Amino acid sequence: MTKPPDLSPSAIEAIGNTPLVELSRLTRAMDGRILAKLEFFNPGFSKKDRIARQIIEDAQASGELLPGQTVVELTSGNTGTGLAIVCGIKRHPFVAVMSKGNSVERARMMSALGAEVVLVDQLPESVPGQVSGGDLELVEQRTREIVAERKAFRADQFRLRGNFRAHYLNTGPEIIRQSGGDIDVFCDFAGTGGSFAGCAAALKEHNSETKCFLIEPEGAAILSGEPVTYPNHRIQGGGYAIDDLPLLNRKFIDGYIKVSDEQAIVMARRLAREEGIFAGFSSGANVAAAMELLKTEFKGKIAVVLICDSGLKYLSTDLWENRADR
Numbered sequence: 001m002t003k004p005p006d007l008s009p010s011a012i013e014a015i016g017n018t019p020l021v022e023l024s025r026l027t028r029a030m031d032g033r034i035l036a037k038l039e040f041f042n043p044g045f046s047k048k049d050r051i052a053r054q055i056i057e058d059a060q061a062s063g064e065l066l067p068g069q070t071v072v073e074l075t076s077g078n079t080g081t082g083l084a085i086v087c088g089i090k091r092h093p094f095v096a097v098m099s100k101g102n103s104v105e106r107a108r109m110m111s112a113l114g115a116e117v118v119l120v121d122q123l124p125e126s127v128p129g130q131v132s133g134g135d136l137e138l139v140e141q142r143t144r145e146i147v148a149e150r151k152a153f154r155a156d157q158f159r160l161r162g163n164f165r166a167h168y169l170n171t172g173p174e175i176i177r178q179s180g181g182d183i184d185v186f187c188d189f190a191g192t193g194g195s196f197a198g199c200a201a202a203l204k205e206h207n208s209e210t211k212c213f214l215i216e217p218e219g220a221a222i223l224s225g226e227p228v229t230y231p232n233h234r235i236q237g238g239g240y241a242i243d244d245l246p247l248l249n250r251k252f253i254d255g256y257i258k259v260s261d262e263q264a265i266v267m268a269r270r271l272a273r274e275e276g277i278f279a280g281f282s283s284g285a286n287v288a289a290a291m292e293l294l295k296t297e298f299k300g301k302i303a304v305v306l307i308c309d310s311g312l313k314y315l316s317t318d319l320w321e322n323r324a325d326r
Contacts, residue, residue: 030291031294036306049082059162096117100122101135186211272320
């Protein structure tokens with residue numbers, strides 16, 4: 001029997017080619033447009049599915065990852081979910097190492113997808129839901145121990161070029177194709193820096209006049225040179241106050257934008273209510289930053305953002321107001 005042309009052999013081939021939608025309701029009173037790439041349409045509900053696939057396939061091609069070898073990586077939940085999907089299909093045992101400060105939905109989802117989930121205690125002064133750079137250092141330490149113990153392949157999302165390549169080869173070109181290439185400004189929240197770096201490189205290669213802004217949490221804007229005064233911010237998945245992100249090429253950074261917890265939360269809620277887009281903290285931060293940019297010299301221009309993941313991953317947090325009893 002001949003395989004139908006639109007039939008994918010696995011969920012891996014369903015990664016990417018996510019929709020690009022205009023946020024016309026949020027911007028109806030503004031002079032300018034925001035286009036949002038809905039990355040929760042990936043099988044693991046986040047942009048990190050892309051890097052999971054690229055990192056594993058690059059490692060297989062180079063011979064760094066051997067058949068059946070265990071894969072290990074630290075995660076705030078999204079990369080781990082993507083790796084659980086890819087490794088499960090490709091028959092590699094996967095160990096996800098995550099801080100207890102991240103939302104419980106992520107650990108449950110990774111476990112359901114076949115991952116072994118190792119949860120690491122936070123620092124005594126840390127607050128659940130507010131993972132600091134210090135908390136991440138504890139996760140990094142445990143990750144290295146497990147890699148050594150199991151002679152595993154480390155799918156290091158902070159350093160491996162597959163992270164950059166996933167967005168340079170796919171996400172950026174998709175945005176260009178879907179938008180017709182008419183993009184004035186791109187902004188993205190800094191986690192590993194991979195999605196910013198890959199998309200910015202692709203967008204600037206297409207049009208060198210496109211401006212690219214890196215988003216950081218207010219009080220933890222170390223990449224822009226500010227002191228860290230609020231390491232326990234609530235925007236999960238980034239802003240860890242790490243000043244060395246190897247994947248970031250600073251020549252692509254045209255500026256920095258700070259977003260507060262409140263701005264990110266308010267905008268995530270507005271996205272849900274006004275645009276029907278159910279997303280997380282960092283997506284709210286991205287849209288809030290784009291709204292601010294449209295009030296500056298980019299008034300009347302077109303901004304592009306990533307909707308990084310699904311709001312389903314934050315149901316146990318206070319991101320979503322409980323209206324059931326009202």
